[in-house]
Amino acid sequence: MSTIDPTSAPSKSSQGRGWRFWVIFLALCSSLFLSAIDLASVSTALPTIIHHLNGTDSFAWVSAAYTLSCTAILPFSGKLADIFGRKATLVSALLFFTIGSAICGAAPTMSALIAGRAVQGIGSGAIQSLVLIIVADLVTLKERGMFISMTGTTWAIASAAGPFLGGAFAQYVTWRWLFYLNLPLCAFALAIVIIFLHLEKPRTEGFWKTLFAMDWIGNFLIIGSSTSVMLALTWAGVSYPWSSTHVIVPLAIGLVGLCVAMVYEVFVVENPTVPKSIFASRTAVAGYVGTFLQGGVLMIVLFYVPAYFQAVKLAKPLLSGIYFLPLMAAISPAAVAQGIIIGKTGNYKLVNLVGWGLMCLGTGLLCLLGPNTSIGVTVPIQIAAAVGIGLIYSTQFVILAPIEPTLNAQALSFMVFLRSFAQSWSVAIGATLLQNQLKHRLPPSFSSTQLSFNADISYTIIQVIPTLSEPLRTQVRTAFAESLVLLWKVCAVVCAAGFLSVFAQQSIALHEKKDARFGMKKMRRGDDSESETTRTDGLVEKDASNGLEAVGTQQDEVEASSNSSSDSELPIIIMPVNNDLDR
Structure with missing residues (x-):
């Protein structure tokens, strides 16, 4: 496609x-x-x-x-x-x-x-x-x-x-x-x-x-570590001095925990x-x-x-x-x-x-x-x-x-x-x-x-x-x-x-792609002048040149819609679409 x-x-x-x-x-x-x-x-x-x-x-x-x-x-x-x-x-x-x-x-x-x-x-x-x-x-x-x-x-x-x-x-x-x-x-x-x-x-x-x-492990590490850091910050300078163990210990545990969480997220979890x-x-x-x-x-x-x-x-x-x-x-x-x-x-x-x-x-x-x-x-x-x-x-x-x-x-x-x-x-x-x-x-x-x-x-x-x-x-x-x-x-x-x-920062062009797994449910026809192309990688791209929905073969469409609960597995034709109304 x-x-x-x-x-x-x-x-x-x-x-x-x-x-x-x-x-x-x-x-x-x-x-x-x-x-x-x-x-x-x-x-x-x-x-x-x-x-x-x-x-x-x-x-x-x-x-x-x-x-x-x-x-x-x-x-x-x-x-x-x-x-x-x-x-x-x-x-x-x-x-x-x-x-x-x-x-x-x-x-x-x-x-x-x-x-x-x-x-x-x-x-x-x-x-x-x-x-x-x-x-x-x-x-x-x-x-x-x-x-x-x-x-x-x-x-x-x-x-x-x-x-x-x-x-x-x-x-x-x-x-x-x-x-x-x-x-x-x-x-x-x-x-x-x-x-x-x-x-x-x-x-x-x-x-x-x-x-x-x-x-769950990654979320536990992130939430627990963040909580520990913020507990220390809440106590610091008001309830306890910054040099107090009540501040230093949870702050150190939280910061180390966040580092561990980042390593786990990057190198371990699938x-x-x-x-x-x-x-x-x-x-x-x-x-x-x-x-x-x-x-x-x-x-x-x-x-x-x-x-x-x-x-x-x-x-x-x-x-x-x-x-x-x-x-x-x-x-x-x-x-x-x-x-x-x-x-x-x-x-x-x-x-x-x-x-x-x-x-x-x-x-x-x-x-x-x-x-x-x-x-x-x-x-x-x-x-x-x-x-x-x-x-x-x-x-x-x-x-x-x-x-x-x-x-x-x-x-x-x-x-x-x-x-x-x-x-x-x-x-x-x-x-x-x-x-x-x-x-x-x-x-x-x-x-x-x-x-x-x-x-x-x-x-x-x-x-x-x-x-x-x-x-x-x-x-x-x-x-x-x-x-x-x-x-x-x-x-x-x-x-x-x-x-x-x-x-x-680099100057990167702003793309016109959307995630096809989410967004509005099936649209009615005839209310819009623009269409979208659903790709096999789960993205949607717009084709405003003729107001038609450009799609590929049945195999491509099945692959593109496997992750969405509202997509069709029937052969696809080229037809006008409305991208903004629910069915």
Whole structure:
């Protein structure tokens, strides 16, 4: 059977897609919205939550439990999606997120809240990876710029609304509604996914045989080692000093375990969760490095810019969300712009360079923020950083361009895993750096009477500063602003490293292939102008020259469809097809 050069076929206009495609895409965006708004709203309301539940000593676990479970599930979720299908895995993820939200909303203690956040994290991690994987199944890499822009816009809108919701509920209603609000949103997303998300699923040899064939040892090594590392990072600098055995031992065990897991995945297991082929290109490796660095910087900015407004500018939670809006709102148009630019030009390398440059500039300018800085000055600084963050969404192109679409699920899951893992590191390191700076900069009179140094100082201070009298209040505000400068400097250096990593990338043409094992089920005729060629290697390539479906012999078709539960084994003829409607 002849094949078509995947880079030569013209792109398909989004206007040619059927209504079922857009309903499915709405389901994906709705699911992603849940994950994003939860992350953004909780960070703004966190000081209030800690105060109400008397959880200063365990503050770090509210975010750590979430990121720990979110990170640990990510590589596993990609493999589950390959074996059991995208729909079943996404529905399970939404159910986990719903249950976790209910637990958090009803939590009477910090322990219950932390448990709920862990359950939420499992759902959120799988949602993030599944959305990217399903979009990759439905849309070729060359066309994907606009759709990545849409998912990025969804994330940005939710992130912009999150601080408002977090601040408003924490200040005027109750923080519990931050979690209860997820319940109707989850019900809406579940309904759309269950009713409309009809995708192909590979044939398996039976549930139990498939279950036992999974890479359980590799997943155990990855999940266990990741958990050990993040436990150490959660304790480091807050519950125990970095030199404590409580930190060193789990950190060492986790890092060694991750190395063992990588060796096992590359050289031992036949069907690995993280195949070595996703690292075969230096371009993909550079993309993974950029993803890790961006994840770390993003989490520090999301956590500590609102903390600056609340501690230094004495803004209440709702007002801090308003002050934080320029950063969250500017990410969306930047994400749209990068998708359009890359979709039109294919030049992801230039977009990455500009993105990292703006992130470096924005985080560097954050060093100028002090107690006397006007709110107007913070706006362009936040926008510079936000535009850079939006443009760096293009790391997905860097990672996927060198590999075959059949590796999309593993590559995207590992990409999100790295981003989440970096966020865990950045939260722990950021908290430690800020805590150490505050211990040295706070006035002795304040430190000795107001604080317990067994707790996290930064979030304790936020609640205490408004009650102080002058001049002590100004001194503490100044100390907090000066302590944050070190975090901004570290972020600027990390962004500079990200900028340099772009030079390791090669300019690879964006292909027009898709994985034939997944995607929409059999299509109706007559609604589309473009066709696809199903190859014997399990890929789909587009043939837009005449709007016909080009196929081969019966033998070729049987080979191509052996892994799909909806394909036909009858002789194939050339006929018009519709690529976007379910049968």
